[in-house]
Amino acid sequence: MTKFIMFLIVSNLVLPLSTAFSQEMSLTAEKGLFKFPFFDDQTPVWQYNGQIPGPVLRAKAGTILTVRLNNMLEEPTTIHWHGVRTDNAMDGVPGVTQDPVKPGDSFEYRLRLEEAGTFWYHPHFNNSEQIERGLKGVLIVEDNEQLAWSRDTIWLLDDWSLQKNGTIYPNFNTPHDLMHDGRWGNVSTVNGEYQPDFKVKPGERIRLRIINGANARVFSPQFQGLPAKVIAVDGRPVSRFFALDKFMLSPGNRLDLDIVIPRDAGGKTYEVTDDFPQKKYLLAAIHVKDEPPLTTPDFEPPISKNFIPASLFEGVPITKTWELSAFRGGKLGIGWGMNQKLWPDSDTAAFPLGTPQKVVFNNTSSRLHPMHIHGVFFRVLERNGSPAVEPFTRDTVLIGPRENVVIGLVPEHKGIWATHCHILEHAEAGMMTTVEVGVSNVD
Ligand code: C2O
Ligand code: CU
Numbered sequence: 001m002t003k004f005i006m007f008l009i010v011s012n013l014v015l016p017l018s019t020a021f022s023q024e025m026s027l028t029a030e031k032g033l034f035k036f037p038f039f040d041d042q043t044p045v046w047q048y049n050g051q052i053p054g055p056v057l058r059a060k061a062g063t064i065l066t067v068r069l070n071n072m073l074e075e076p077t078t079i080h081w082h083g084v085r086t087d088n089a090m091d092g093v094p095g096v097t098q099d100p101v102k103p104g105d106s107f108e109y110r111l112r113l114e115e116a117g118t119f120w121y122h123p124h125f126n127n128s129e130q131i132e133r134g135l136k137g138v139l140i141v142e143d144n145e146q147l148a149w150s151r152d153t154i155w156l157l158d159d160w161s162l163q164k165n166g167t168i169y170p171n172f173n174t175p176h177d178l179m180h181d182g183r184w185g186n187v188s189t190v191n192g193e194y195q196p197d198f199k200v201k202p203g204e205r206i207r208l209r210i211i212n213g214a215n216a217r218v219f220s221p222q223f224q225g226l227p228a229k230v231i232a233v234d235g236r237p238v239s240r241f242f243a244l245d246k247f248m249l250s251p252g253n254r255l256d257l258d259i260v261i262p263r264d265a266g267g268k269t270y271e272v273t274d275d276f277p278q279k280k281y282l283l284a285a286i287h288v289k290d291e292p293p294l295t296t297p298d299f300e301p302p303i304s305k306n307f308i309p310a311s312l313f314e315g316v317p318i319t320k321t322w323e324l325s326a327f328r329g330g331k332l333g334i335g336w337g338m339n340q341k342l343w344p345d346s347d348t349a350a351f352p353l354g355t356p357q358k359v360v361f362n363n364t365s366s367r368l369h370p371m372h373i374h375g376v377f378f379r380v381l382e383r384n385g386s387p388a389v390e391p392f393t394r395d396t397v398l399i400g401p402r403e404n405v406v407i408g409l410v411p412e413h414k415g416i417w418a419t420h421c422h423i424l425e426h427a428e429a430g431m432m433t434t435v436e437v438g439v440s441n442v443d
Pocket of ligand 1: 080082122124252372374418420422
């Protein structure tokens with residue numbers, strides 16, 4: 001138990017919110033038009049504040065961010081703040097933490113931002129359609145201590161399923177999507193741009209924040225010839241830096257990279273490819289200006305030493321196992337279940353506050369399931385029976401075909417937290433449940 005008490009103290013390094021200041025802004029979900037380079041006509045999209053992707057929100061850790069959502073769509077919507085651990089009532093899950101926001105209505109999200117990190121926001125209503133049509137954006141919570149990065153760059157990766165006339169393929173949750181790994185598009189973009197060219201200077205040290213905002217596509221970004229060090233996963237600092245290798249960035253995941261442009265790289269172009277598919281393809285290019293090099297800033301990014309170490313879960317019994325599989329049934333004809341149950345008639349979990357828990361995702365299907373739990377971070381402990389402790393925590397983990405993954409978590413925030421597959425078509429087909437923390441009579 002002493003181990004556990006230590007953990008609570010260490011993890012409590014958050015600013016007292018009494019000293020917080022607050023910032024207010026609004027996000028209007030509305031229909032609009034967006035120009036892709038390959039079509040004559042503009043593409044009808046759904047977007048926040050007239051932008052694809054939505055505006056980047058930036059706020060400081062320890063402050064309160066108030067966001068008014070105005071719904072100008074023709075259907076209800078909500079906003080979920082992916083990865084942000086905050087008050088449950090602000091989590092944006094219709095039917096769980098709030099009512100859907102009706103067309104013409106608005107809702108005020110008041111987010112107490114405890115931790116710095118790379119997060120993103122997206123609807124949690126009719127997800128597979130609303131997110132695919134363009135509703136998403138990035139939320140950066142900044143540390144109070146600023147590091148001397150030459151630049152802080154955001155790449156929101158996405159993929160779109162576009163028709164020959166430039167419109168978004170209008171059928172959602174098709175039997176094909178449901179029987180496979182969801183809706184994979186035919187055009188991948190970075191910040192809404194197709195194969196953009198990023199201009200940098202020799203000697204720069206770049207914090208690159210990569211977010212996978214696609215419905216279903218897994219990206220494995222590779223920087224051809226350019227070393228990239230992983231400093232944070234899913235927003236939280238890693239416990240040990242490591243070189244970016246074949247990292248599976250599944251829908252929902254974020255990676256923060258530390259990239260130094262060599263001083264002698266002036267005039268060079270580095271390709272950034274997605275190596276997840278058998279045939280890799282170009283995502284973006286980094287073009288180094290032919291200029292005299294800058295002095296590379298020298299500093300150490302923070303690491304997270306004691307946040308839910310694997311040792312915390314030694315001897316902890318498994319408290320919940322979810323089997324992931326498909327069967328005939330549900331509102332779409334094909335159901336994706338967790339223990340053969342479909343949302344909203346799900347097999348839920350209930351955990352007391354502050355006690356280490358071991359949870360198993362047992363994928364008996366041959367498809368991918370990036371499983372996401374709201375309101376907590378967890379550590380991967382085992383894959384297929386072998387220890388597979390990762391030097392970082394996550395809020396979303398990709399479970400491969402027939403894979404069995406054990407994770408460890410400590411619920412610290414009270415509430416009812418949605419838990420689902422982040423392949424949005426699977427979630428629509430029922431692959432969602434809740435984790436109730438400190439709510440029932442479990443504590
Ligand atoms: Cu980005 Cu419920 O998730
Ligand atoms: Cu899935």
